[in-house]
Amino acid sequence: MEQSAGKMASGTTDPAPEAPAKLELRNISKWFGPEGEGVHAVDDCSIEVKKGEFIVVVGPSGCGKSTLMTVGAGLEEPTHGEVLVDGKPAGPPGPTRSVVFQKFALFPSETVEQNIKFGLQMTGVSAAEQEARLAEQLKIMGLEQFRKSYPSELSGGMQQRVAIARALVMQPEILLMDEPFGALDAQTRTILQEEVQRLHREKHYTVLFITHSVEEAVYLGDRVVVMTRRPGRIKRVIELPRDVAWKTGDIELASEHPEFIEFRREIWGLVREEIVSI
Amino acid sequence: MDQSRTLQVAAGLGAVLAWIVIWAWLTRPGGPVPTLYFPAPDDVWAKFVRMWQRPYIGSTLPNHILASLYIVLTGWGLAALVGIPLGIAMAWWKRLKWIVFPTFQLIRPVPPLAWIPLTILWLGIGDSARISVVFIAALVPWLMNSMLAVYSIDRLLLDAAKTLGANDRQILTRVVCRTALPTLVAAARMALGSAWSTLVAAEILAATAGLGYVAVNASQLLDTDVLLVAMFMIGILGIGMTGLIGLTQNWLAPWSVLGARRD
Numbered sequence: 235m236e237q238s239a240g241k242m243a244s245g246t247t248d249p250a251p252e253a254p255a256k257l258e259l260r261n262i263s264k265w266f267g268p269e270g271e272g273v274h275a276v277d278d279c280s281i282e283v284k285k286g287e288f289i290v291v292v293g294p295s296g297c298g299k300s301t302l303m304t305v306g307a308g309l310e311e312p313t314h315g316e317v318l319v320d321g322k323p324a325g326p327p328g329p330t331r332s333v334v335f336q337k338f339a340l341f342p343s344e345t346v347e348q349n350i351k352f353g354l355q356m357t358g359v360s361a362a363e364q365e366a367r368l369a370e371q372l373k374i375m376g377l378e379q380f381r382k383s384y385p386s387e388l389s390g391g392m393q394q395r396v397a398i399a400r401a402l403v404m405q406p407e408i409l410l411m412d413e414p415f416g417a418l419d420a421q422t423r424t425i426l427q428e429e430v431q432r433l434h435r436e437k438h439y440t441v442l443f444i445t446h447s448v449e450e451a452v453y454l455g456d457r458v459v460v461m462t463r464r465p466g467r468i469k470r471v472i473e474l475p476r477d478v479a480w481k482t483g484d485i486e487l488a489s490e491h492p493e494f495i496e497f498r499r500e501i502w503g504l505v506r507e508e509i510v511s512i
Numbered sequence: 513m514d515q516s517r518t519l520q521v522a523a524g525l526g527a528v529l530a531w532i533v534i535w536a537w538l539t540r541p542g543g544p545v546p547t548l549y550f551p552a553p554d555d556v557w558a559k560f561v562r563m564w565q566r567p568y569i570g571s572t573l574p575n576h577i578l579a580s581l582y583i584v585l586t587g588w589g590l591a592a593l594v595g596i597p598l599g600i601a602m603a604w605w606k607r608l609k610w611i612v613f614p615t616f617q618l619i620r621p622v623p624p625l626a627w628i629p630l631t632i633l634w635l636g637i638g639d640s641a642r643i644s645v646v647f648i649a650a651l652v653p654w655l656m657n658s659m660l661a662v663y664s665i666d667r668l669l670l671d672a673a674k675t676l677g678a679n680d681r682q683i684l685t686r687v688v689c690r691t692a693l694p695t696l697v698a699a700a701r702m703a704l705g706s707a708w709s710t711l712v713a714a715e716i717l718a719a720t721a722g723l724g725y726v727a728v729n730a731s732q733l734l735d736t737d738v739l740l741v742a743m744f745m746i747g748i749l750g751i752g753m754t755g756l757i758g759l760t761q762n763w764l765a766p767w768s769v770l771g772a773r774r775d
Contacts, residue, residue, distance in 0.1 A: 307671075307675055309671050309674065327675045328675070328677050331675065333671075333672070335668055337668060339666070339671065341687060341690075342768075343690040343693065343767055352678075357676075357677040384770055385767075386770050387770055400676070404676065
């Protein structure tokens, strides 16, 4: 069952012949500890994210989808396989691939504006440019009144807005999001899901997004990659309609659309198999 | 919040006052405790005033205090200059830890006071002997807690910094050292506590001035009131220095003393 799923996956992720994918994870396997003895987190996963595409990876908890993200960001070396950006080896982590973490990972000693400017300062962006980009992000994420606050003074939702702003301010070619809304309450999550959807529509970010929420995957994804339980393999890749009205509106309305319901049922069925089967 | 704080302070002051009343009652003329062993509060106060103005075994009380503070702050400060960078470096560069830590572990179980005979042999009973002992006493908490401060930083922050384009040096200076500040303030407090308690012992054994020196002389001369003055001063100075360190935390690491606000 799982072996055939792997073949189906590679069939649907063939690159467009004209241009290499923006981000490609090619035959990634990851062992924690010695190969064959340690934990086999990810097994032979290949994912291509084309320019401007929003790919969502969904799977049961502990299936190695976060590992896929850390490997994709360059924070972990894969045991086998390689990570390519524009067809070339991606190398160490850096601002081309911005990451939004589930636990925000804001610097506690820095104010909101210092957090957002952090990457710009590290990469030697001019002071004037820093201020301009900071102002833009504060506005987009609605953080203007919190610019002098420390992360510990903010709610989880606000903290994640800062983390998203900190990633977007780098004008990354690729945005990696690792269950970014997993630690938020339901209302905040809904609002941020809609904002991310809007940002993607307006700015055409290239996104690799990890989640365990099927609704989130259907609402946000151009393509959804379903993973098996550990060791995580690609079980199925599902193309979603892109420029349809229900994807551009509120998630509340989208979730009532027959197409949404159908995709949700299909994807949830695939995920459920992984959770239930032993 | 403010009300319960006021209540807390009032309760604390009340309790201290109660102890003084009990003390006065026990040591009243014809009371159960002979004043030779435990002088009355007013006698101690009178002695305090007298010592503030007139020399006792060579120096006035302010000069004894300054002598003690000079030793403790010098030893503590020097230990900080060595302990903080070394501790952070050991946590950051594993290889350095492999080299330095075993030696340090070997020295660590030796109580600071056990160094006193050796320092007297090497340095006599001058200031440098006591500074060295205080230095050793403060170095251990400085170094250990600086190391722990780095270890306790969430690895996720280092990952985040890397993805934002920071190199190792930038991560060390901007993320690690700054994030570690609140723990370093705690380290300062522990190091000072250790330095202060060692100082008094060092002065008992080898000194020509200082509060510990006053205390041991007073004990030998049966000047119990002087002894109590010295002990109170040791306690009050300890409280004062700890309080000052608490204030520096507000100044150095304001984010660490904020209560979480929820919207």
